Amino acid sequence: MTSRADVSTVKAALRAQAIETPSWAYGNSGTRFKVFAQRGVPRTPQEKLDDAARVHEHTGAAPTVALHIPWDRVDGSGGYAELAKYAEERGLRLGAINSNVFQDDDYKLGSVCHPDAAVRSKALDHLLECVDIMDATGSRDLKLWFSDGTNYPGQDDIRARQDRLAQALSAVYERLGDHQRMLLEYKLFEPAFYTMDVPDWGTAYAHCLKLGEKAQVVVDTGHHAPGTNIEFIVALLLREGRLGGFDFNSRFYADDDLMVGAADPFQLFRIMYEVVRGGGLTSDVAFMLDQCHNIEAKIPAIIRSVMNVQEATAKALLVDGGALAEAQASGDVLAANAVLMDAYNTDVRPLLAEVREDLGIDPDPMAAYHRSGWAQKIIDERVGGAQAGWGA
Ligand code: PSV
Numbered sequence: 001m002t003s004r005a006d007v008s009t010v011k012a013a014l015r016a017q018a019i020e021t022p023s024w025a026y027g028n029s030g031t032r033f034k035v036f037a038q039r040g041v042p043r044t045p046q047e048k049l050d051d052a053a054r055v056h057e058h059t060g061a062a063p064t065v066a067l068h069i070p071w072d073r074v075d076g077s078g079g080y081a082e083l084a085k086y087a088e089e090r091g092l093r094l095g096a097i098n099s100n101v102f103q104d105d106d107y108k109l110g111s112v113c114h115p116d117a118a119v120r121s122k123a124l125d126h127l128l129e130c131v132d133i134m135d136a137t138g139s140r141d142l143k144l145w146f147s148d149g150t151n152y153p154g155q156d157d158i159r160a161r162q163d164r165l166a167q168a169l170s171a172v173y174e175r176l177g178d179h180q181r182m183l184l185e186y187k188l189f190e191p192a193f194y195t196m197d198v199p200d201w202g203t204a205y206a207h208c209l210k211l212g213e214k215a216q217v218v219v220d221t222g223h224h225a226p227g228t229n230i231e232f233i234v235a236l237l238l239r240e241g242r243l244g245g246f247d248f249n250s251r252f253y254a255d256d257d258l259m260v261g262a263a264d265p266f267q268l269f270r271i272m273y274e275v276v277r278g279g280g281l282t283s284d285v286a287f288m289l290d291q292c293h294n295i296e297a298k299i300p301a302i303i304r305s306v307m308n309v310q311e312a313t314a315k316a317l318l319v320d321g322g323a324l325a326e327a328q329a330s331g332d333v334l335a336a337n338a339v340l341m342d343a344y345n346t347d348v349r350p351l352l353a354e355v356r357e358d359l360g361i362d363p364d365p366m367a368a369y370h371r372s373g374w375a376q377k378i379i380d381e382r383v384g385g386a387q388a389g390w391g392a
Pocket residue numbers: 024098099145185187220247255290
């Protein structure tokens with residue numbers, strides 16, 4: 001008995017898949033040693049959306065853009081609603097609002113976990129302001145990542161810091177509207193090197209569990225120890241109904257923020273298989289990118305990233321579930337493994353080309369982008385002003 005999903009079902013799932021691109025990936029970024037400026041880089045949140053609209057136009061799969069506050073701050077009352085309208089006019093919507101409590105001098109010893117109540121209160125005000133922004137943009141998700149932690153044993157009380165974290169999270173949770181969620185992101189290390197206050201999925205999950213169903217865990221694929229089985233975490237969180245979304249990127253060493261699927265496409269496939277298996281493709285899981293394009297051209301790198309997620313998803317959808325279940329039930333280790341590998345080794349590029357043709361777009365997004373002349377247009381037009389980048 002086989003039950004390989006029929007092609008029309010696979011194509012329908014691929015047509016429906018949406019991948020959120022991050023506003024900051026369109027700006028300049030770098031390593032801690034150097035930021036290399038590129039010509040034509042956006043200078044405003046609006047120009048970032050102009051670039052994001054190109055990614056969506058050529059892929060048909062990137063309809064939302066995540067903002068990072070204050071990097072994408074717009075002034076004036078109604079500013080964020082106007083930005084949402086600007087996005088809409090370009091066929092986009094604004095996605096997750098990413099809070100930023102990691103770049104102010106006050107946060108040297110932490111934000112919501114800081115020993116000083118005044119700093120904690122400043123950080124909480126920012127998080128609550130982000131929910132106000134969500135109200136204006138119509139965003140569903142607030143993404144919380146805390147750089148909080150300590151560098152030296154004894155520097156601060158680990159337990160007290162968890163209490164402070166819980167207090168802040170609870171205040172934010174209470175402020176969320178009925179259709180809003182908070183996505184709590186974890187990271188093993190960096191910038192803190194001894195303890196991070198949310199170092200792993202277990203810590204994030206424990207806090208989310210106490211808060212309620214609107215609190216969900218977000219898995220940034222670059223935030224684990226080398227060798228961590230990320231697909232297991234994905235399977236478990238989905239099973240518990242607590243996988244809020246992904247920050248996709250890839251890494252060779254630490255939090256490299258390279259293009260998703262570049263370093264380890266097989267891992268991305270294994271993750272997407274667990275997503276498909278756990279019903280995550282048709283639930284509220286947010287598929288976001290969180291990447292930096294330091295040496296490569298940014299827009300085509302983002303197009304490539306979207307295509308990499310689509311390819312991994314297509315392969316995951318092609319896994320013959322019936323054959324796999326049969327092999328697993330009979331304890332046929334090699335047959336079970338072969339079912340997964342058959343799907344992984346399928347060339348899904350022709351299938352995705354057909355999906356794009358069904359959507360009425362060019363089957364080759366990268367070639368279409370290069371032909372469009374957009375790269376030269378922004379180099380010619382975006383002259384003067386301050387380019388967006390880390391901190392802007
Ligand atoms: C932290 O490393 C992180 O993954 C968080 O999601 C931040 O918001 C983002 O990177 C900034 O690029």
